[in-house]
Amino acid sequence: MPLQFATRLDNVETSAIRELFKLLGKPGIISFAGGFPDSAMFDVEGLREASQAALRDEPGGALQYGATEGYDPLRAQLAGFMKSKGVRDIDPQGLIVTTGSQQALDLLGKTMISPGDKVIVEGPTFLATIQCFRLYGADLVSAPIDADGVQVDRLEELIRAHKPKFVYLIPTFGNPSGALLNLERRRRILDLAVKYQTLIVEDDPYGDLYFGEAPPPSILALSADVPGSREWIAHCGSMSKVLSPGLRVGWMVAQPELLAKATMCKQFSDAHTSTFAQATAAQYLKSGRMPATLANVRRVYAERAATMGRALKRELGDAIEFTQPQGGLFFWARLTGAGGRVKDAGEFAKRAIEKGVAFVPGAPFYAKDADPSTLRLSFATADVAKIEEGVGRLGEAVK
Amino acid sequence: MPLQFATRLDNVETSAIRELFKLLGKPGIISFAGGFPDSAMFDVEGLREASQAALRDEPGGALQYGATEGYDPLRAQLAGFMKSKGVRDIDPQGLIVTTGSQQALDLLGKTMISPGDKVIVEGPTFLATIQCFRLYGADLVSAPIDADGVQVDRLEELIRAHKPKFVYLIPTFGNPSGALLNLERRRRILDLAVKYQTLIVEDDPYGDLYFGEAPPPSILALSADVPGSREWIAHCGSMSKVLSPGLRVGWMVAQPELLAKATMCKQFSDAHTSTFAQATAAQYLKSGRMPATLANVRRVYAERAATMGRALKRELGDAIEFTQPQGGLFFWARLTGAGGRVKDAGEFAKRAIEKGVAFVPGAPFYAKDADPSTLRLSFATADVAKIEEGVGRLGEAVK
Numbered sequence: 001m002p003l004q005f006a007t008r009l010d011n012v013e014t015s016a017i018r019e020l021f022k023l024l025g026k027p028g029i030i031s032f033a034g035g036f037p038d039s040a041m042f043d044v045e046g047l048r049e050a051s052q053a054a055l056r057d058e059p060g061g062a063l064q065y066g067a068t069e070g071y072d073p074l075r076a077q078l079a080g081f082m083k084s085k086g087v088r089d090i091d092p093q094g095l096i097v098t099t100g101s102q103q104a105l106d107l108l109g110k111t112m113i114s115p116g117d118k119v120i121v122e123g124p125t126f127l128a129t130i131q132c133f134r135l136y137g138a139d140l141v142s143a144p145i146d147a148d149g150v151q152v153d154r155l156e157e158l159i160r161a162h163k164p165k166f167v168y169l170i171p172t173f174g175n176p177s178g179a180l181l182n183l184e185r186r187r188r189i190l191d192l193a194v195k196y197q198t199l200i201v202e203d204d205p206y207g208d209l210y211f212g213e214a215p216p217p218s219i220l221a222l223s224a225d226v227p228g229s230r231e232w233i234a235h236c237g238s239m240s241k242v243l244s245p246g247l248r249v250g251w252m253v254a255q256p257e258l259l260a261k262a263t264m265c266k267q268f269s270d271a272h273t274s275t276f277a278q279a280t281a282a283q284y285l286k287s288g289r290m291p292a293t294l295a296n297v298r299r300v301y302a303e304r305a306a307t308m309g310r311a312l313k314r315e316l317g318d319a320i321e322f323t324q325p326q327g328g329l330f331f332w333a334r335l336t337g338a339g340g341r342v343k344d345a346g347e348f349a350k351r352a353i354e355k356g357v358a359f360v361p362g363a364p365f366y367a368k369d370a371d372p373s374t375l376r377l378s379f380a381t382a383d384v385a386k387i388e389e390g391v392g393r394l395g396e397a398v399k
Numbered sequence: 400m401p402l403q404f405a406t407r408l409d410n411v412e413t414s415a416i417r418e419l420f421k422l423l424g425k426p427g428i429i430s431f432a433g434g435f436p437d438s439a440m441f442d443v444e445g446l447r448e449a450s451q452a453a454l455r456d457e458p459g460g461a462l463q464y465g466a467t468e469g470y471d472p473l474r475a476q477l478a479g480f481m482k483s484k485g486v487r488d489i490d491p492q493g494l495i496v497t498t499g500s501q502q503a504l505d506l507l508g509k510t511m512i513s514p515g516d517k518v519i520v521e522g523p524t525f526l527a528t529i530q531c532f533r534l535y536g537a538d539l540v541s542a543p544i545d546a547d548g549v550q551v552d553r554l555e556e557l558i559r560a561h562k563p564k565f566v567y568l569i570p571t572f573g574n575p576s577g578a579l580l581n582l583e584r585r586r587r588i589l590d591l592a593v594k595y596q597t598l599i600v601e602d603d604p605y606g607d608l609y610f611g612e613a614p615p616p617s618i619l620a621l622s623a624d625v626p627g628s629r630e631w632i633a634h635c636g637s638m639s640k641v642l643s644p645g646l647r648v649g650w651m652v653a654q655p656e657l658l659a660k661a662t663m664c665k666q667f668s669d670a671h672t673s674t675f676a677q678a679t680a681a682q683y684l685k686s687g688r689m690p691a692t693l694a695n696v697r698r699v700y701a702e703r704a705a706t707m708g709r710a711l712k713r714e715l716g717d718a719i720e721f722t723q724p725q726g727g728l729f730f731w732a733r734l735t736g737a738g739g740r741v742k743d744a745g746e747f748a749k750r751a752i753e754k755g756v757a758f759v760p761g762a763p764f765y766a767k768d769a770d771p772s773t774l775r776l777s778f779a780t781a782d783v784a785k786i787e788e789g790v791g792r793l794g795e796a797v798k
Binding site: 037110255261264273 | 401402403404405406407408411435436438441443446447450451454458459460461462463464465498499501502504505509510511512513516527530531534535564598639643644645646647654656657660663664666667668669670671672673674675676678679
């Protein structure tokens with residue numbers, strides 16, 4: 001008799017992307033498939049100093065069990081960081097530290113979702129969010145987006161029709177969409193939160209990675225202008241894209257009752273986030289190196305994004321359409337099939353691998369009603385020369 | 400309208416222990432209440448060197464996203480560590496790294512427990528296990544224990560009656576019981592696993608903390624002698640009690656299908672355990688300092704345990720009964736009420752706090768049928784002089 005697993009596992013499938021990733025080991029492949037930052041940009045020296053300072057200044061705190069809510073010096077630094085990004089009314093007790101922002105999503109699922117509950121997500125949205133919420137039994141509803149983010153009129157209809165447990169958005173340089181929710185829509189979403197008393201989850205791992213002018217303030221920051229809205233906003237932040245994913249340091253801002261329940265759930269998930277990683281992150285933020293680190297990653301990714309955009313236009317022409325991203329890590333594109341060229345992104349991905357370049361087809365990013373002509377291209381980990389060469393190969397594959 | 404939380408939260412209550420812990424801040428309190436190791440024994444210098452080596456030798460690996468299964472050099476070190484403890488048939492792919500062994504419990508719950516499923520635990524058992532499994536909807540059944548661990552005849556009856564999804568045991572120096580499952584019972588449990596095709600979860604955070612001769616081999620190690628039993632054993636290990644809880648590095652050994660499902664669940668729980676912490680732990684194990692560290696903590700805790708045992712006999716006499724622990728962090732004791740003295744551990748805890756000493760009443764450690772006369776005393780974090788003084792205060796409080 002084999003093991004009988006929990007019924008919740010029936011709600012998730014092994015990812016199509018996983019199969020693709022196995023092919024990435026092929027020698028000479030240029031990969032636009034990943035969703036991670038470039039290791040070459042990590043401030044190793046700054047993190048080395050920060051970890052040393054953590055062990056020197058408070059070895060007990062950095063190595064012992066810690067509070068489930070997070071290491072207090074880090075909570076203080078993170079509150080300061082959020083303030084520097086326009087969130088006026090925040091104190092260290094207003095957030096908890098999570099083991100990456102992935103854990104914030106898991107805690108939201110554990111805390112909020114009963115089997116069968118509706119949750120609205122963007123179509124497309126982050127793949128691991130879809131699976132994470134489904135493991136808790138969520139019935140996902142997909143809200144359409146465009147280059148300005150989620151379409152708010154449609155979102156309102158869906159909230160009215162489905163009375164969701166919450167709405168999950170990546171408003172700033174979304175994954176995979178790269179879309180940037182505009183200011184007017186952000187304000188309207190805050191109105192919807194209050195009008196329908198619906199929790200809005202703002203996942204914001206990419207907001208610091210802008211290339212030109214800064215994006216509009218986060219929904220959390222804007223909530224100060226909309227009376228009664230703050231209690232309906234949960235905001236997830238992360239050090240992963242700007243400092244180091246390996247630390248697994250994320251955080252969640254929410255109203256006190258939700259934070260208390262999430263903390264209780266976290267106690268039984270992993271007790272607390274690594275205090276060594278938390279103390280290292282706290283020392284890093286305290287060291288004052290963060291602004292220069294952010295300026296550096298913005299500059300490098302901006303150059304790569306510009307290169308990829310130019311190359312895509314030149315090499316693929318009207319076979320593809322996309323909006324040039326203003327930040328984040330991704331291009332989101334649609335194959336047009338113009339001139340009888342390939343229109344199915346799965347088929348295109350196979351041909352591209354044969355030519356020595358990889359990307360991720362867009363279909364798995366949809367909870368429902370996938371568009372099979374979409375694809376995601378990351379410009380984060382290949383340098384400018386590799387981007388030119390890789391997009392050249394895409395140009396060959398699309399023919 | 401307030402937020403509507405998930406129904407699974409109805410299965411857990413806020414812990415009585417939490418309320419007690421708030422009193423521990425009182426000045427001058429000597430605490431036997433904690434469940435953590437002594438920070439003063441952390442090998443800070445060894446961990447400092449290990450973290451430096453991690454950032455020097457492979458900064459990308461230590462700071463970038465990593466495989467959900469764990470950082471390969473750490474998996475190799477942990478497989479070697481398990482081999483050194485008598486587990487013959489293990490390779491690095493036979494285990495996954497977890498964010499502390501608490502996460503291994505969470506992943507077992509997520510992977511195995513459907514709402515309403517029966518799970519057998521020891522009575523008493525680790526408090527956070529009870530709550531962790533209940534969050535996944537487990538209906539817990541409590542198997543009685545004595546100083547030699549779980550009573551196997553009773554366990555067999557319960558397995559037959561309840562057909563549990565799995566049996567959860569802390570066989571070696573249990574928390575809170577301090578009990579040591581004897582060799583004969585370990586062998587019988589392996590027979591039961593095969594006979595009833597029932598998964599046995601062996602949680603083993605304390606096995607390295609023995610004071611005299613080494614305890615019997617783990618159930619996992621013994622499974623090599625019982626054909627067909629290995630696939631029914633899941634074993635959870637931890638660096639928390641011997642090296643540092645703050646790293647949050649634990650691991651789980653299990654059959655491939657269970658590991659694969661747990662890995663999928665972990666992907667959506669926290670993506671992976673901090674690679675920085677994993678690389679640090681890997682370098683530490685590689686450095687060869689672990690045997691000396693283990694010898695040191697064994698020596699210090701042995702002395703403290705001996706001191707506490709002598710002092711309890713001298714100061715509380717026949718008001719209390721207990722078995723002297725042969726390892727771990729805890730005394731488990733029962734108030735006898737002899738001579739009309741206090742018999743309720745909750746009442747005793749209140750009086751003890753007034754006298755300036757804290758411990759944890761035993762009742763919350765039972766999933767069912769709590770014995771209100773029991774209590775747990777940790778000897779790990781107070782030095783010998785404090786133990787003498789604290790137990791003296793207990794002697795006053797028991798009168």
